Amino acid sequence: MIFIFTGTSGSGRKTVARKVCEQLGIKKIVSYTTREPRSKEVEGTDYYFISRAKFIADDLKGEFFQTAEIDHIFYGTKKVNVQAIVDENESAYLIVNRSGANRIKFEFKEQAVRLFIYVQKQTVRERLEARGESFEVIEHYMQHYTEEVTYRKDCEHVYENIDLSHTLELVKQTMEEHLLPQTTE
Numbered sequence: 608m609i610f611i612f613t614g615t616s617g618s619g620r621k622t623v624a625r626k627v628c629e630q631l632g633i634k635k636i637v638s639y640t641t642r643e644p645r646s647k648e649v650e651g652t653d654y655y656f657i658s659r660a661k662f663i664a665d666d667l668k669g670e671f672f673q674t675a676e677i678d679h680i681f682y683g684t685k686k687v688n689v690q691a692i693v694d695e696n697e698s699a700y701l702i703v704n705r706s707g708a709n710r711i712k713f714e715f716k717e718q719a720v721r722l723f724i725y726v727q728k729q730t731v732r733e734r735l736e737a738r739g740e741s742f743e744v745i746e747h748y749m750q751h752y753t754e755e756v757t758y759r760k761d762c763e764h765v766y767e768n769i770d771l772s773h774t775l776e777l778v779k780q781t782m783e784e785h786l787l788p789q790t791t792e
């Protein structure tokens with residue numbers, strides 16, 4: 608099973624995904640990005656941080672399963688990382704935007720499920736302010752919000768992440784249901 612975490616940026620997707628998947632022992636498919644690491648982000652855990660030139664070269668070689676460009680930054684997951692999960696017949700998760708979620712769902716069909724995490728626009732702003740983000744960064748998040756939030760109608764599961772522990776419980780429950788052996792009835 609592939610668990611696709613998507614939703615509005617700044618709503619807690621990474622936090623929820625990491626905590627629940629740690630508990631369930633589900634591996635992450637780590638994306639590549641051309642943006643600078645933020646403080647506390649770890650190479651190979653949060654992202655593989657690579658240069659634009661390397662990203663473009665790898666893309667030309669056909670190494671990416673899917674890519675996205677957001678605010679002039681490239682993001683992508685490599686075929687080799689996705690294939691490793693398929694070969695081992697394991698479950699995995701990733702955190703992607705709308706286009707990435709669509710691409711993965713299209714490829715994996717019933718074997719992929721989209722978990723949409725969101726909060727109200729004003730709450731995103733407050734959390735980013737609390738995280739100490741600059742005005743410019745916060746405005747970027749705000750500009751994407753409307754486009755991102757409308758994707759929720761297409762996703763299999765939707766969570767408004769108000770109380771974190773409550774969200775974690777609900778998401779865990781859903782994921783456990785998907786991990787149960789499928790009956791043919």
Ligand SMILES: Nc1nc2c(ncn2[C@@H]2O[C@H](COP(=O)(O)OP(=O)(O)O)[C@@H](O)[C@H]2O)c(=O)[nH]1
Nearest residue numbers: 616617638674675682683684702703704706707
């Ligand atoms: N399509 C796609 N989107 C990605 C990938 N990796 C990350 N993203 C998305 O890119 C956006 C920006 O991510 P990031 O720079 O970490 O900032 P965030 O908005 O704080 O999560 C988020 O919506 C991520 O989910 C990827 O491999 N493919």
Ligand SMILES: Nc1ncnc2c1ncn2[C@@H]1O[C@H](COP(=O)(O)OP(=O)(O)O)[C@@H](O)[C@H]1O
Nearest residue numbers: 616617618619620621622734738768769770771
């Ligand atoms: N339920 C919650 N209540 C308050 N703050 C939260 C909650 N969930 C996550 N956060 C905080 O909100 C910020 C954004 O979370 P993050 O997981 O980075 O979001 P995303 O991956 O969606 O951009 C982080 O500082 C995180 O600790």
